[in-house]
Amino acid sequence: MKYDFKAVEAKWQKIWEDEHTFHAEIDHSKPKFYALVEFPYPSGAGLHVGHPRSYTALDIVARKKRQCGYNVLYPMGWDAFGLPTENFALKNHIDPHIVTERNVARFKGQLKALGLSFDWDREINTTDPDYYKWTQWIFLQLYKKGLAYKKETTVNYCTGCKVVLANEEVVNGVCERCGSPVVHRVKSQWMLRITAYADRLISDLDGLDYIERVSTQQKNWIGRSYGAEINFDTSAGDTLTVFTTRCDTLYGCTYMVVSPEHAFVQKWLDAGLIQNADEVRAYQAEAARKSDFERTELNREKTGVRIEGVTAHSPVSDEPVPIFISDYVLATYGTGAIMGVPAHDARDWEFAKKFGLPIIEVVHSQDGVDVNEAVFTDVATGTLVNSGFLNGLSVGEAKEKMADWLTANGRGRKQVNFKLRDWVFSRQRYWGEPIPMVYCENCGWQPIPESELPLRLPAITDFEPGPDGESPLARHTEWINTTCPCCGGPAVRETDTMPQWAGSSWYFLRYMDPHNPDALAGREALDYWSPVDWYNGGMEHTTLHLLYSRFWHKFLYDIGVVPTSEPYQKRTSHGMVLGLNPHSFVNLPADEQRALVAEHGGEAGAKAYLVEKYGEMAEHPVVKMSKSLGNVVNPDDMVAEYGADTLRLYEMFIGDFEKAAPWNPASVKGCKRFLDRIWALSDKLVDGDGIRPALETLAHRTVKKVGEDIDALKANTAIAQLMIYVNALYDNGGATRAEYELLLQLLNPFAPHMTEELWEQLGHTERLAYHPWPQYDPAKCTEATIEIAVQVNGRIKARIRVPADIDAPAALAAAKAEPAVAEAVAGKTLVKEIYVKGKLVNLAVKG
C-alpha cells in the first residue's frame, strides 16, 4: 500500500493535540531539559522555509531527549509587537491587534502542520496585556535601581520610519529595516544602562557553551580595552584627561586632540581663551552637520583645527603640547580626548603628516622601521627609547611601569573602557509596550504603581507618527492626562513605547510558568526549569536580542528574581536557507545547458550570454530567495506536495546546520524516496528473532552514530547513516521485526508522523514519542575482522583483511606477506614500520 502522508500526518497531529502529548509539567523525578528556539515575529508573509530549519533541529533534539527520559520543555510563542504590523495597519486602516491575531493564526497553523513537538499549552504573545504587564514590571525594577534613566541625547533618527533607532539598528548609516538615511537628532529618551553590565557580559561568557563565533562577536561588540587615563594640565588652568591603551608611549606624545563636542572646547570659547574662535566654531558646526552616513562614507582624510591660545603640558616631560579639535576623535568613547603619538598609532601618524607635527620614536623596532616613513605599532617586539625611566623596557613592561608612575604621581590611573553604549529604549510608535512612567511638573518623572500594571495600550485608529516624530499616542490627551502617583497633582503619561527587543528579552522565563498572575514566573517553576539548556537562533541576533536578554537576566538575578546569572547554557546558530539562482548556468536543466552551449559556442559563451541577459547576478548560483527571481519556497506547498516528514528530513539533510545552504527543489525527492522505501519495508518483514548477525554491527553503529549526531546537531550525517541502514535491510531481503522497530525508533525524531503510524501498525498501543531510546553496545560496533590498507611510503599497495584486535607485529607480518607489498619493498632498506590500529600499515623504505 502506498504511503498516504496526508491522512497519516493529519491523524497524528490531531492525536498530539487532543492528548497534549508534548505538554510538560514540573516533575522532580526526572531530569529536565529546556530546549528553546527564537520565537518568530508573525509577519503577514507567513512562515518562511528558513524558520523550520531551526525549529526542526531542536525538535529532533527535544524528541530524542524525551525518549532518553528527560522532562522536556519545548515551547513556542509570538514576538508580535513591531513596525511591520503597525505599518500594515496604518496603510490598510486595520487595528494592529486584528492584524496580529490573523498573522498568529496563520503561523500557528503552519507550525502545527510541521509536526513540531511544542507544548502549545504554554503559548505566549508579547502583545497580550497579561504578558506585557511583566515587561513593564521589569522596566520599573530597572528604573528603581537607576538602570533606566531619561537623557537628552543625540539619537539615530530614521527619516523613513520616523522613529529613533538603537545603534544596533543602524547599518552603514542607514536604517536596518527600511534603508532610509539615518540622521542625528536631539531627543529626550529613556535609556537602559547596559554598560553597567559590560564587564560581566564579557567575563561570564567563559562559563557558557556558546559556539565560538557567537561569543567572539559579543566580545568584539562589547569591546573591552585595558588602558589608562592620563591627566594633562593646560594653560587654561584645568586638566584634560585622555584615555589610551598605550600609556607606554607617553614620551612620544606631540599633540592632543579633543572631539568637537568636548565640553572643554565650549568652556574655553566662553572664557574667550581661544584666539581662532571663529575657525573652531565653524569646524564644530561642520562636524555636527555630518550624518552617520557621511561619516562612514566620506574618505578618511583627516581634518581638524588647532586651538590657538590653549596648550597642554606633558606630565612626564613638561614640554608644551598643542591641542586640536578633530572629528576623528569620538565624543562618546573614553574621555572624548586623546594624546597624539604619531610614531606608534596609524591615525595619529596620518594626522601628524597632514598638519606637519613632529614624530618622535619612543618604541624602537628591531627591523629598523623609520617612523618618519611608516608608523610602527607592533607591541610584541619593540623596545622603549627616548622615554626617560622607561628606556630599554618592552612595551608590556613599560605599560605597567608608566601606569604605576601615573598613579603614584596623581597624573592618571589604570582604566578599562568599553565600546558598548547604553541602550536607547524609547520608540515614537504605537505598537509597543507603553513605558509605565508619568511626568509631573512638581515631582519630575515618576513610575506608576505596580498595582496599576499592565498599563494598557489605548485603542486608537490614527497610527501616523506625529509631525516631529512623536508617538501617535501623543495626540490622545484622554489617555495622556493622569495624576501624579507622588503628589496627586496633574501629570502626563510617557507617550513613547518600548522597542521590539523588550518583550523578547525575558520571554523564555514566561514559558516556565505562562499563566502566573502574581509574578513573571513562579519561583518553583524558575528553580526547576532554569536555565535554558539549549537555545538556537540566528546570528543576526548575536549583538541585539541575545545580548539584551543576557543583560535583563543578569539584572533579574541581581534583584533575586531568577535563580541563575545566565539565561542560556548553550547557544547554537543555524545558517540561512538560500535559493538557487534560476538564471545561473549550473542551475539550468541539462538539455537547456546543452542547447545554450551549442548556440553560443561553448560553455564560456553560454555563460557570457546569461550575464548579458540577466546581469552580473547570473554568475552567482546561490542567492537569497526573492520574489523577483521566483525562487522563494513556501513551506505550505512543500507540505502539500511531499508531506511534513519529507520537509523536515530535507531541512535537516540540506547540509551543515551551521552554514548557509541553498534550497534545491530537486533534492527533496531523495528524502521522499527514502521515506517511501521505509514504508514499503513494512510489507517485507521477514522471519527471525532480533537482529540478524549480518546486520548486528551496522545496527549498533547506527544507534551510536544517530544518537551522537543528534547531540552534535549533525542531523545530516545521522540521516545518511539511517539511509545506509535501510539500504542494508533491502540488501538482506527485508527487515525482521526487531530490525524494523529499531529503525522506527531512530527515525522518529526526524519523521514523527510516519514512524508513529508504523509503530501503531506493528501493534504497539503506547506512543513511540515516549518509547525509550535504543542503547548500543560499544563492543559490537566493530566487526570481528576488518580491512586495513597497506602503504609503502604512503602509497597504497594492497588491502588486507585481518582480525580487528590484531597486534602490530602480526599486522606488519601480514602486510609484508602480500605479493604487491613484497614487490614494492624488494631490494630496498626498510627504515620505519607503522601500524595504526584498525586503519593501516605503512612501510617506509629507502633506496
Add this chain to the structure above:
RNA sequence: GCCGCCGUGGCGGAACUGGCAGACGCAAGGGACUUAAAAUCCCUCGGUGGCAACACCGUGCGGGUUCGAUCCCCGCCGGCGGCACCA
C-alpha cells in the same frame, strides 16, 4: 584596515585527534519492467591513459614539516559574515 569563518566531483555535502578522499543524497548516462508515461528496480558516474589487471594525477595556488597532509606551519589568491577613526 581589524576580527571570525570558509574554499573538496556536474550539484548539496561526508571524512574521528595527522591515517584508505569523495560516505549519503541529487542530477546525468545506460538497462529492466510498461502499449506508453510516471513510479519502481539494476548498472556506471573525480580526471588522464589502458581491452584489462592497473598506473599516474587530484581537496583554491606556491612552499614546508611528516612514514603519511583536505587536516599542522609559512606565504599568496578568492568568497562569506561581523566591526569599522573605539585611541
